[in-house]
Amino acid sequence: MQAEDGIWTNAAELWQQQMELDALGPRLPGSTAHETFTERLADHLHGIGLEVRTDVCNFDLWQPRSCSLQLPGGVHIPCTPFPYSGETPADGVTAPLIRCRNRRDLARASGAIALLEVDMPAVPARLLFRRRGSKPADLRLPGLIRNAVIASVLRAPDLRKAASLGVLGVVCLWKGMSAENARAQHLPFTTPYQGCPAIWADVETRDRLIAHAGEGGLVTLTLAAERRPATSRTLWAVLPGRDAESTIVINTHTDGPNACEENGPLGLIALARYFHSRPIAPRxxxxxxxxxxxxxxxxxxxxxxxATSRWLEDHRDWWDGAAGHRRAIAGMTLEHLGCMEWRDTADGFGPTGEIEAELVYAGNDRLARLYHECLADRSRTRSIILRPHNRLHFGEGQPLFQAGIPAVALIPAPDYLCRNGDVLPQLDPELMLEQLSTFREVLDRLDQLDDPGPVQRQSWGF
Structure with a gap:
């Protein structure tokens, strides 16, 4: 596993680590699985020879135990919990099921259980992204973006408002997404505790539920969840360089519902081991x-x-360049490694044979060129280099950009990104290795730069 003068990884090692991560199941903050993964990462860092530093974060945990939706006659509708929604009494809530036209129509379900379809709006790509370049050169984003994460923000119900209107619970149905792709999506993940129990019903039951709501039929919604104060840990480790006063921040996140969300830590471990094993310390x-x-x-x-904004706030002495503080000359973010492209078609949810487009934010034109040059040896490449646009920078590279740290941030966005459960068939270990090898070169070149230049401001417009 030698690469030039350091210990590098290989596809077999990455895949073994990926399977071990997947075997833990969903790793959400405060869960036993997430704590186990965090401890494994700490062990890896110790094994490399790095001191592990820990920030303990306090938060209010909402952890679902079970959920069910039952129609008269004992008919059970398959469903999954709506994250951080709410709970019902142990025997559930029984009330009429009332269909609401959209998220602004919840008042009609006061004293009842709302049935709401959550559609997949077609959002113009030029509203979300500004392209700097790509490889292949003719690669473009589709003109209209349909994405479950975006849909969950724009179309999912405001459950706090629902509770204030007297709605007893909400049954959500994805619209415009195949049943296989919609099943067990852990969305939205951008809302705090709402105080109104809600579930996602299986898409294949849509017609039955709509007909039942049309008849004013009763349903019983049961959602059991634990709520309590909890803690979760951020880990960080420092590899000293020859220049102790300048830093490069390399980040990812550790929590997520499946194998690709989030496997970025596997990449950071490989990079930390490689640069630590080289005979000469990084600059x-x-x-x-x-x-x-x-x-x-x-x-x-x-x-x-x-979430990285918390670490940046708590450790300004490692990046902001104020008196007595170190200055981060650059940053790099890794998320969602090895993703192949799967799409909904007339035949269902399946592979296209392409790799998922690698969305890569670059903090300025110089970093965009640097990243593009590092793609030269790739056998499979579908990279779109982006500039933050209209206040949007997806992923954990966002806080680096907002802090004024010039960075390169990988954030592919496959359709299955937030699905609970098995997405290993959608991942490719050889692609993981190619992507990591690219970003190893990116990091090496960032380390050698005298100055990558200032962060370019975000673009605006439609």
Whole structure:
């Protein structure tokens, strides 16, 4: 596993680590599985020879135990919990099922259980993204973006408002998404506790539920969940460089519902081991940050920014360049490694044969060129290089950009990104290795730069 003068990883090792991560199941903040994964990461960092530093974050945990939706006659509708929604009494809530036209129509379900379809709006790509370049050169985003994460923000119900209107519970149905793709999506993850029990019903039951609501039929909604004060840990480790006063911040997050969300920590471990194993220390001090709380941003992030914003606020002495503080000359973010492209078609949810487009934010034109140059040896490439646009920078690279740290941030966005359960068939270990090798070169070149240049301001417009 030698690469030039350091210990590098390989596809077999990455896949073994990926399977071990997947075997833990969903790793949401405060869960036993997430704590186990965090402890494994700490062991890896200790094994490399790095001191592990820990930030303990306090938050209010909402952890579902079970949920069910029952029609008269004992008919059970398959369903999954709506994150941080609410709870019912142990024997559930029985009330008429009332269909609401949209999220603004919840008042009609006062004293009842609302049935709401959550559609997949077609959002113009030029509203969300500004392209700097791509490889292949002719690669473009589709003109209209349909994405479950965006849909959950724009179309999912405001459950606090529902509770204030006297709605007893909400049954949500995805619209415009296949049953296989819609099943067990852990969305939204951008809301705090709502105080109104809600579930996602299986898409294949849509017609039955709509007909039942049309008849004013009764349903029993049961959602059992634990609520309590809890803690979750952010880990970070420092690889000293020859220049102790300048740093590079390399970050990802550790929580998520499946194998790709989030496997970025596997990449950071490989990079930390490689740069630590080289006979000559890096020029810059490298700070590897494994953040918790991406899947409960309202409690972990600052001012609704991504979770890494908390680490940046708590450790300004490692990046802001103030008197007596170190200055971060650059940053790098890794998320969602090895994703292949799967799409809904007339035949269902399946592979296209392409790799998922690698969305890569670059903090300025110089970093965009640097990243593009590092793609030269790739055998499979579908990279779109982006500039933050209209206040939007998706992923944990966002806080670095907002802090004025020039960074390169990988954030593919496959359709299955937030599905609970098995997404290993959608991942490719050889692609994981290619992506990591690219970003190893990116980090090496960032380390050698005298100055990557200032962060370019976000673009605006439609």
């Amino acid at each position: 810059r001090t490298m700070v590897f940050v494994f953040t918790t709380g991406h899947f409960q941003i309202p409690q972990f992030g600052i001012d609704h920014r991504q």
